[in-house]
Amino acid sequence: MRQQARIVDVAALAGVSAGTASKALNNTGQLSPATRERVRRAAEQLGFTPDTRGRALSSGRTYTVALLTTDSSGRFSIPIMRGVEDVLSAGELATILCDTRDDPLREQHYLRSLVARRVDGIVVTGRRTEPRGPIDVPLPVVYALAASTDPDDASVIVDDAGGAASVVTHLRGLGRERIAHVTGPANHRSATERAHAVIEAAGSAFLGEPLYGEWSERWGRQSVDQLLRSAPDAITCGSDQLARGVCDRLRELGKSVPVDIAVTGYDNWSVMAEASRPPLTTVDLQLEELGRRTATLLLDAIAGDPHHGVLELPTHLIPRESTLGMS
Structure with missing residues (x-):
């Protein structure tokens, strides 16, 4: 059987130290984009898979984030989740989707479970835009689409x-x-x-x-x-x-x-x-962009730099034939 590639193998192929390769793959450190790209290509070429279990043990993190939603159909939460994963996957974080179905008891059950699992943070979203009450957990939280009623929380909404x-x-x-x-x-x-x-x-x-x-x-x-x-x-x-x-x-x-x-x-x-x-x-x-901005704020909060208040993002008009007619 082919031996699994190690970080030192990636570093050797990319022509950098093992520490630099680790920083490049974890998106940390002050590295040039060219160096990060060279390391990434080397990792892909070797089929390198990071030891996330070891990384979690050494950092005290689980590298998982939860998306808590009331949107059972996925009409709004799925595009938001795609945007969230665009950002989180670069740091090799996994996303757990939790559908509360507008049930407060189900929401509390999920929150207890997520805290027990020691997720790194939570994105709270849904299918309505009414501000909602904040959730009470000892974790970084960012609200998407519907703002938190607590002005000290971080929320990302649509204009x-x-x-x-x-x-x-x-x-x-x-x-x-x-x-x-x-x-x-x-x-x-x-x-x-x-x-x-x-x-x-x-x-x-x-x-x-x-x-x-x-x-x-x-x-x-x-x-x-x-x-x-x-x-x-x-x-x-x-x-x-x-x-x-x-x-x-x-x-x-x-x-x-x-x-x-x-x-x-x-x-x-x-x-x-x-x-x-x-x-x-x-x-x-532009829900995917809303998800990306939400995930960026959540990563900042996980890193110890939380944001506060409401960030309102612009929409985009798409003209089609119902106003323009056939060209």
Whole structure:
């Protein structure tokens, strides 16, 4: 059997000391990017696998991080986790996904288990943007998507208001002057925040009041007949599901999107936005970047340099045929 490569073998192939090779692979020390890359290539060539058990014993760490979520469907937590792992995998940390299913007892069970396992830190996220109470654990914690109610905690959230305003700016730039809005439940922070931002950005171009309902294609379809009473030339929606339903109903009524009425979504959920007829102009929450920034803050906290307060990240408008038409 082929003998397993050792750190000294990697160092010899890369032309550096064993200490330098270790620092390069652990992403520590003051090394040049070229040196780190040379060591990494040598490790790949030799099939070197770090002794994480030995490293954990010597450092007092487990090199594991937990992602605690209430998002059972994974719609928001999976992209965030991908971003988290982009950062953590470079330091060879493993991620444990824990789905609480919005059950406080299940959450407490997971927290006890994670503390017992001595994970290095925890990312707390979910499917809603309402600020949530902090968790009480003796570990570094960073909150993603929904901020902690404790201002001393580190939280990374999305600028929902800015995203909604960018939709209106886009529509006004296309000459749309009569803008209506349909969104989700009035008790959801994301629905009200996006609606208020659309109203403020549209000013006199906004028609009537926003229509609140459920996050579904069905509600999108149902809302159209009421929205058409004010003769809009654009309908902004609080989610891509709503927008897809709006487009379906407009097509049933013989209305052309976007010639007669432009339609916009929100979230850039590819299952909805790209499959809609026509594909939706929408707002990308950039959840993977949110995950990367969250993981960076968590690594800093694990290293003894915790951040405090809320970091708000920008969204990105993605124009498609539902406002631009066919090129």
